[in-house]
Amino acid sequence: MMIRGKGRRGIDYSKDLAILGTWQRWTALAVFMVVLIILPFVLDYWTWNTGWLIFINSTIITIIAVLGLNITSGMAGQVNLGHSAFVMTGGFTMAVLTTAASWPMLVALPVAALFTGLVAAVVAIPSIRLKGFYVAVVTMAFFYIAQFAISKFDITGGMHGLTRISPPAIGGHVLKTSNYMGWFYFMMILLILCIIVSVNIKRSRLGRAFTAVRDNYIAAASLGINVPWVKLRAFFIGGLYAGLAGGLLASSISVIRVDQFTFWESIWYLGMIIIGGAGSTAGAVMGVVFLQLISKIMSIIGSAGWIPGNVSTPIFITYIMYGLIIILFVSFKPNGLISLWQKIKINYKRWPFGV
Amino acid sequence: MLKLNNVKAVYSDVVLALDNVSMSLEPNSIVALLGSNGSGKSTTLKSISGVLRIEDGKLTEGDIEFDGRRIDKMSPEQIARLGISHVLQGRSIFPQLSTEENLLMGAYLRKDKSEIKEDTELIYEYFPSLVPLRSRKSGYLSGGEQQMLVIGRALMGRPKIMLLDEPSLGLAPGIISNIFAIIEQIRQKHQTSFLIAEQNSIVLSIADYGYVLQTGKIVSSGKAENLSDHTMVKGAYLGLNADGTFISHHDTDS
Numbered sequence: 001m002m003i004r005g006k007g008r009r010g011i012d013y014s015k016d017l018a019i020l021g022t023w024q025r026w027t028a029l030a031v032f033m034v035v036l037i038i039l040p041f042v043l044d045y046w047t048w049n050t051g052w053l054i055f056i057n058s059t060i061i062t063i064i065a066v067l068g069l070n071i072t073s074g075m076a077g078q079v080n081l082g083h084s085a086f087v088m089t090g091g092f093t094m095a096v097l098t099t100a101a102s103w104p105m106l107v108a109l110p111v112a113a114l115f116t117g118l119v120a121a122v123v124a125i126p127s128i129r130l131k132g133f134y135v136a137v138v139t140m141a142f143f144y145i146a147q148f149a150i151s152k153f154d155i156t157g158g159m160h161g162l163t164r165i166s167p168p169a170i171g172g173h174v175l176k177t178s179n180y181m182g183w184f185y186f187m188m189i190l191l192i193l194c195i196i197v198s199v200n201i202k203r204s205r206l207g208r209a210f211t212a213v214r215d216n217y218i219a220a221a222s223l224g225i226n227v228p229w230v231k232l233r234a235f236f237i238g239g240l241y242a243g244l245a246g247g248l249l250a251s252s253i254s255v256i257r258v259d260q261f262t263f264w265e266s267i268w269y270l271g272m273i274i275i276g277g278a279g280s281t282a283g284a285v286m287g288v289v290f291l292q293l294i295s296k297i298m299s300i301i302g303s304a305g306w307i308p309g310n311v312s313t314p315i316f317i318t319y320i321m322y323g324l325i326i327i328l329f330v331s332f333k334p335n336g337l338i339s340l341w342q343k344i345k346i347n348y349k350r351w352p353f354g355v
Numbered sequence: 356m357l358k359l360n361n362v363k364a365v366y367s368d369v370v371l372a373l374d375n376v377s378m379s380l381e382p383n384s385i386v387a388l389l390g391s392n393g394s395g396k397s398t399t400l401k402s403i404s405g406v407l408r409i410e411d412g413k414l415t416e417g418d419i420e421f422d423g424r425r426i427d428k429m430s431p432e433q434i435a436r437l438g439i440s441h442v443l444q445g446r447s448i449f450p451q452l453s454t455e456e457n458l459l460m461g462a463y464l465r466k467d468k469s470e471i472k473e474d475t476e477l478i479y480e481y482f483p484s485l486v487p488l489r490s491r492k493s494g495y496l497s498g499g500e501q502q503m504l505v506i507g508r509a510l511m512g513r514p515k516i517m518l519l520d521e522p523s524l525g526l527a528p529g530i531i532s533n534i535f536a537i538i539e540q541i542r543q544k545h546q547t548s549f550l551i552a553e554q555n556s557i558v559l560s561i562a563d564y565g566y567v568l569q570t571g572k573i574v575s576s577g578k579a580e581n582l583s584d585h586t587m588v589k590g591a592y593l594g595l596n597a598d599g600t601f602i603s604h605h606d607t608d609s
Contacts, residue, residue, distance in 0.1 A: 208456050209463065212449045219447035222404055223512065224435030224464040279451065 019199065036188060040181040053180040057252060059292045060187045061245050062272075066284050067198050068241025069269050072120075074278040075202060076234035077214025082123065082139030084265035085146040086239050090116040090246025091256045092156050098166035098251070100155055105166045105251050113243035120239025121232050128228040131217070143263055151258045161257030165250050177254045187248055194241060198281040201237065210234055211279070264319070271326040277336030286337040294321055356382045356548060357403065357439075357516055362417035362427075364395075364402050364571075372398040372412065374571045380516065380548050385538070385561055387579060388552040390568035396552035397444055399568070400518040403550070404441035405431035421516075436464055440514035444521050444552075446501040448508075450494025454485055457493050457504055461511030471511070478507035481537050499530040506534065510541065516548045517541075523555045535561050559583045 020026055043052045069083045090112045097108035123142045127135040150156045157163075167175045168186060175182045201207045209230045212220040217227050250256040268291065276287025295318050301307055302314025329336065357380040364373035373395045380386050390396045401407040403419055409431065419427040426434050431441075440461075449457055458478055462471045479486050482503040488496060493504055502522055509517050519538075523531040539561045541547055551558050559565060565582040567575040575582065 205459070205463065208449075208452060208460055211451050211456075212460050215449040215451055216447050218406055218409055219443055219449070220460075221409055221431040222406055222435065222441040222443060222447075223460055223508070224432045225460075226430075226432045 040184050044181070050180050053184060055292070055296050057180060057183050057187060059288060060184075060191050061249050061252070062269075062292060063285055063288045064187075064191055064194050064248065065242050065245035066269050066272050066288050067194050067281065068238040068245070070273050070279065070281065070284040071198060071201060071210070071241070072234045072238030073270065074273050074280070074284065075207060075214065076210040076231060078124070078231055078234055079133065079136040079270075080139045080235070080238065081136045081263075081266050081270070082141075082143040082146075083238070083242055083269050084261045084263065085139075085143040086116050086120050086242035087246040087249070087265075088150065088258070088261040089119050089146060089239075090243030091250035091261075092150055092162070092246070093243065094247035094250045095157075095162040095165045095256045096155055099162055099164060103166075105168045106170070108166075109168075109244065109247045109251070112247040113240045116243025116246065117236040117239035120242070121236040124232055124235035128231040140263070140266075143266065147258055147261070157257075159258065161255060161260075162250075163255045165254045165256065167251055167254065177252065183252050187252070190244065190248070194244070195281055195285070198284075202279075202281065206230075206233065214279075268322055271322060273336075274326060274334075275329045275336055277338030280336070280338045282341075283336050283338035286341070290337065291322060291325070294318065294325070356380055356422060357550070358420045359399070359403070360417050360420070362399075362402060362419065363415045364398050364407060364412055365415055366398075366410070366412045368413075372571050373402065376417075376568075376571070376573055378566050378573065378576070380550050381563075382515075382548055383542065383546045384563045385542055385549040385551065387558040387562035387565035387582075388550060388568060389554070389558070389565055389582075390552075391554065393570070394568040395571040396568055397520050398571075400441060400520050400550065400552055402427070403434075404439055404518055405429055405434045406441060406443070435512065438513075438515035439518065440509040440512050440516070441518040442505050442509045442520060442522065444524065446498065446505055446524075448493040448496070448501050448504055450492065452493060453490050454493055454496065454504055455489045457508050458511050461508035464512060474511055474513070478510060481510075481540070482507055498525050499527065499534075502526060502530075502534060503537075506537070510545075510547075513545075514547060516550065519549060519551045521553055521555075522551065523553060523557065531555065531557060556583065 020029060039056075040053055043056075044050075065083065065087050068086075069080060072078050072080045072083075093112035093115050094105070094108050097103040097111060098105055101108075103111075123139060124135065127138040151159050167177060169175070175186060177183075201210075209220070209225050212223070212225060213227050213230050213234075220230075221227050249260075272287035272291050273284055274287070275290055276285065277283025298307075298314045298318040298321070302311075307314050307317065333340065359376055359378050362373055362376045363371070364376075365371050376395070376399060378386070378399075388396050388399060398407065398412065401410065401412065402414060403426075405426070407413065414427050417427075418425050421434075421437060421439065424437075426437065426439075429437075435441075449460060452460065455475070458475050459471070462474065465471055479489075484500060485503060485507070488500065493501060496504065506517075506519070506522065522534055522538075526534070535557055538549060538551075542549060551562065559579045559582060562579040565576065565579050566573050567582070
């Protein structure tokens with residue numbers, strides 16, 4: 001028997017706002033949580049290698065980073081071309097705290113996130129009273145400044161970076177770098193928390209202020225909203241997420257170098273938001289998963305030898321595809337995958353009458 | 356309550372938009388600001404609300420006082436906190452926020468949650484057509500509904516003064532009459548003063564006083580009933596001859 005919605009009659013406003021207001025949604029969530037819990041075991045049994053787990057762990061880190069950018073750029077409308085520099089900042093902060101200062105990872109991680117948030121807010125200061133592309137220029141400039149600065153200091157390991165970054169340890173039990181399944185559960189818990197926070201920010205007074213500043217900053221100012229302060233907070237929160245992602249990246253692979261972070265990553269992060277649907281938390285997740293899957297498929301095809309050329313050819317083709325897909329979405333589906341999903345839901349509820 | 360004293364406003368240090376403008380707004384009154392396009396009506400309102408500086412404008416002479424306090428150097432958020440609410444021209448909704456969320460943005464500076472809820476219900480009493488649209492994104496509302504929404508949103512801040520910039524723009528006559536009737540209701544119930552910039556003559560039907568602007572200068576002022584009888588106002592803005600009949604193109608051709 002197919003489960004179908006029967007329309008939404010007699011719903012009051014508070015029920016309309018609820019995210020998990022129906023038993024169908026609670027059931028879907030429960031099923032999803034069960035899938036998440038058993039996923040690593042399924043992958044381990046079916047694939048007999050850790051490739052997919054490594055890929056999923058990397059995707060989780062990317063989702064956390066992009067959720068932050070979604071708050072800064074998607075919700076608040078501030079074009080941030082330096083987000084990968086904030087991820088880098090978080091990673092190196094984590095690395096320095098755990099190696100040079102010997103801090104435990106679970107203490108260093110939130111500090112790295114907080115520090116990155118503050119750095120992001122400071123970077124935004126020169127441009128928050130301006131409009132247009134100035135924010136993009138300032139953040140782009142920050143990327144190159146950060147990359148240059150980090151590569152020059154001994155404490156950050158210079159061009160060689162830092163290694164032997166501490167993994168998390170609870171009660172003497174250490175989460176080793178090679179324990180991909182353990183890292184999956186650890187990072188999934190953090191990801192779920194990040195998603196909950198992101199969704200609640202959007203529904204809060206601050207989230208509405210972000211949207212107001214993005215949609216019409218003059219009207220927002222006329223209502224008493226301190227527009228520069230709202231923009232600063234958008235950068236701070238986005239930086240928090242980026243710092244968290246960078247810290248997890250550094251700790252999960254126990255090495256961090258400047259050349260791991262490229263300017264192009266900032267562009268791809270923005271592309272993921274566009275593809276998923278700017279401003280939407282679910283859209284940000286969809287956008288990351290979509291592009292990451294493209295990358296994974298190209299990697300599999302490349303490994304199978306189906307693409308002529310050398311080892312780098314699949315990577316170049318992946319980047320070309322990324323660019324083409326972003327252009328196609330901007331041209332034909334600017335509201336992203338989330339709008340497609342919402343259309344599917346509406347059509348399903350109204351079938352056979354459709355929209 | 357509100358006074359503009361010899362105000363001169365320029366944009367980009369080059370364009371003179373207001374020249375020696377002086378006017379006042381008394382408590383619990385409605386003042387109309389009449390003028391054609393480019394006369395300086397919007398600039399006057401933006402000068403009061405502080406939005407002028409965001410748009411690369413500034414006051415080069417004169418000052419603006421609210422309850423005896425100078426406000427011309429304040430930021431828009433500081434002025435909003437004092438109780439001046441500005442409804443911008445062109446239905447400045449936040450299209451990605453729902454109707455209810457737009458209203459809540461009007462109460463951004465308030466902390467009293469239960470009273471915010473009561474005021475929201477009061478707005479829906481003034482504008483019952485917004486009730487079924489509470490959770491709809493405001494970008495999908497009609498022009499009239501959006502105009503009601505922005506007025507309701509401004510009211511959520513419990514302002515002492517509301518500055519309305521061409522609230523009738525692009526609306527059907529029936530809706531315009533409805534909106535102006537509600538403005539009069541709001542004035543009576545909440546003792547809110549209104550400064551309404553309009554090209555539409557209907558504003559004089561609810562206004563107590565009026566000013567006529569032309570190329571940034573005040574060319575006429577007076578009580579609303581006298582202003583609507585003023586020959587120049589009739590001809591220039593109301594399209595009426597001295598005897599009250601509409602000017603036809605034959606009159607203007609000769």
